[in-house]
Amino acid sequence: MNIENIQQPFIKKFPGDFSGNTMQRNTPKVLFSTVNPVGFDHPQLIAFNKKLSEEIGLGKFEEKDLDFLVGNNLPENIKTYSTVYAGHQFGNWAGQLGDGRAILAGEITNSSGQKNEVQWKGAGATPYSRHADGRAVLRSSLREYLMSEAMFHLGIPTTRALSLAFTGEDVVRDIMYNGNPQYEKGAVIIRTAESFLRFGHFELMSAQQEYKTLQELTDFTIENYFKEIQSEGNQKYKDFFESVCRRTADLMVEWYRVGFVHGVMNTDNMSVLGLTIDYGPYSMMDEYNLNFTPNTTDLPGRRYAFGRQAQISQWNLWQLANALHPLIKDEKFLEDILNDYGSYFWESHDKMLCKKFGFDELQxxxxxxxxxxxxxxxxxxxxxxxxxxxxxxxxxxxxxxxxxxxxxxxxxxxxxxxxxxxxxxxxxxxxxKNIISKEKSLEIMHKTNPKFILRNYLLYQCIEEINAGKTEMLEKLTHALENPYHTIYPEFSAKRPSDYDDISGCSMLSCSS
Incomplete structure (x- = not known):
């Protein structure tokens, strides 16, 4: 792979901590800290996304590249780091958070000039690990690897997954937080995205009154990821916020289209680019239920239930508005944009439902x-x-x-x-009442309604098989998720068997990973 072409424009632009110290600590007045992946002696590759590697400019995989995929023996040109941010978690201000076990290698540019960040998840502790070990287990890593790719092929903005590997370590996790910790196989993934910037990056700078860095971060974001914005002055920041609102609303509509429930929509898990990010206790919808939440931590309030995701996204945007207010300095503008959010969302949502039913237009x-x-x-x-x-x-x-x-x-x-x-x-x-033909109506439905979704019970089966040393189901699921609007494997296009109704990991999940 062409890892020598990975660059670090972010750490060259912003104030950071270059100590390499992984001790969990507050890091005021910086946006990142350098940190090295912990390294693993006996890694084993489980899956590698060849198409994505070629697409983003890393090229073909060779056996020697396994070291890079788990963060071992990195070349001198790569200075790895983690970023700091803040967030509202379950509606409460949590203060400083950050990349607890996500470590950035940097940015790769492909032959078309498109840029993607490359990031390990589960490669060791960072200053933002909040006393955790920075590792990840197979269970959560496989779920993120497969689901992020499933969302991509469904046509939904998302981070993506490049590789999945065993670390050769066993990791202790209390899966249901009930005092019953057990050893699980450790794993690490590499994920990619145009950017991993979150609402929380802007919240932290604003909360710390680091307004100069806040402005520099916002300028950097607009220049690199919102090239359609050509305005100047504080109008530029208004246009930025309005664009983030539109992208977020569009993302929520797409989640509703396929029945995706994120499970933990804290502001630190919200991408300013409108990407689906941080696949934790998520679920695809089985039986339709507006009150369904896949996250055991979300009970009994069900703050992040399926039917509340649009409302919560608006609430999260209010927090982003507060963070950007020092740049925008126009309360009425922010209030108007946020009040219009609901109208824009519902109009887009109902137009989406029209397509699911094969209607030519909203009537x-x-x-x-x-x-x-x-x-x-x-x-x-x-x-x-x-x-x-x-x-x-x-x-x-x-x-x-x-x-x-x-x-x-x-x-x-x-x-x-x-x-x-x-x-x-x-x-x-x-x-x-349609003007279009029945054939055209069916064509719209076929393009809108997936035939395959990555249900939790299928993921559970796949995790069990890989733990047993088998990969056949992983290969079949990968093939199916790459063709979600076709019935490749009829046995996967069926409702959840009742045998899985009460099994942890098949309907409800914890945040343990």
Missing amino acids: SGDEDFFTRWQSLMQDLQLDYTLFFNELEKYDDQKDLRLQFENVSYTFLNDEKISRLEDFIKDYQFRLE
Whole structure:
């Protein structure tokens, strides 16, 4: 791989701590600290993303590159570092946080001039580890490796995964935080993104009243990642904030389109570029439930439940607005943009739902139709993805119960079938208002509704197999997630088996990783 081409523009631009000290500590007046990956004596490669490596400019993998993939024996041109930021966690100000076990190698530029940051996760402690060991386990590492790639192929802005490797270490984790720690296999991934900048980077500089660095950071972000912004003065910062709001709203709509639930939408887990970032206790939606949260830490309040993600993203943007206020200096502008956020989101959301149903455009009465649909989905415990797949294949000559019985997580009695019949009639009546043909309507649905989603129970099975030394399921899941709008493996395009309902890691997860 072309690791000699990795550069460090960020650490050349901003104040940092070059001590290399990994002791957990506060680092005021800096944005990063240099730190070396811990190094692993007996690594073993599990997966390598060849297509991504070529795409970002790292080139082909050779056996000697395994050292780089786990942070061993790095060349002199690479000065590794971690960044400091802050955040609101579950609605409370947490103060200084930072890259606790994420270590940046730097930035690589491909032949087209596109830049991507390259970062290890699980390669050891940093000054921002908050007394943790900086390691990661296979369980969480595989989940991030596969899910970030699944989101990319679904067409959703996201960080991506380059490699996954065993470290050769065993790591102690208390998976359910119930006083039952156990050894698990350690792992490290490399992930990439145009940038890993978060809301929390700006929050920390503002909270510390480091306004000069805040301005420099914002200028750097606009110059490198928001090239469409050409304005000057504080209008530039207004345009930046408005763009972050739009990107965030667009991301939320995409999450709702495929049924993705992040699980821990703290401000330190929010990308200013509008990327899906930090795959912890996430889940794809099985049975439709606006109150579903995959994160055990989020109970009982369900702050980050599926149906609240847009609201929480707006709340997080309020915190970013407060952080950027010293640059923007216009309370009314910030309030207007944030108040308009809901209108923009709901209009975009409903247009997205129109595509899922095959409607050519949003019409009067569609909002009521969507509300009735949500009620039906929840009451009949219908699988979110499979419902739309079945709707695409609906045949009024076939028995409705037979068509939808494998879509529901409850028995469809006569009353429920009657409700479903009424809804289907309403749906057929609404389709008749389309100007486009039925074939065009189905084409829109096929492009909008995935046939494969990476369900938690499939990930659980894959983790179990890799722990047992098998890779067949990993290979099949990788093939399936690269083709999410096609049914590659019919057995993967099915609702969660009841055997997995109460198994930790299949529906609910902790933040343990």
